[in-house]
Amino acid sequence: DVKVTQSSRYLVKRTGEKVFLECVQDMDHENMFWYRQDPGLGLRLIYFSYDVKMKEKGDIPEGYSVSREKKERFSLILESASTNQTSMYLCASTAVRGLSFGEQYFGPGTRLTVT
């Protein structure tokens, strides 16, 4: 059974703290993604990675960075958390299949609250 896991389901952090969100997939997928989901806005892509040590900015990368040191692990970093980063964060992975890129498998999400 394919699986994408995220390090925490719920997280509460203070403004200014450095926050690490971890994502691990066990499907040997090349591509991994970080989204945030906010009411009325759907899912918005923050960053993605198509290979180890490679990263690309998505639609809303400001205030975030990422790290992919191993194929199965993709980390999202909030260098200095702010209240407007309170959101649901979703990690996903997909295999490369030409232009189709296959289906994305999502983790359960991390609900982050910044106070």
Next chain:
Amino acid sequence: DAKTTQPPSMDCAEGRAANLPCNHSTISGNEYVYWYRQIHSQGPQYIIHGLKNNETNEMASLIITEDRKSSTLILPHATLRDTAVYYCIVRAGQNFVFGPGTRLSVLP
């Protein structure tokens, strides 16, 4: 990536077919149509995707019009567990753009 338009909400009686429409009039030739759904408090779940031919799998059928400007996701026998937000996405390349989707309520 092309934009999509979906109705914000729909109801369906349990056991009946649920037909969820999606307009993607600016779709280009190499963009696939994907459908996902999200049940409350869970991550999105892949349902089906297609390019220009109709597709069917164990979860649903995808009907794409000949001009590819719209598509319909069909859940043939909706159950209460199919209550979710359904997202229609068109893309070519690595970037998925999820809009607000359609909230499907399956009623007993």
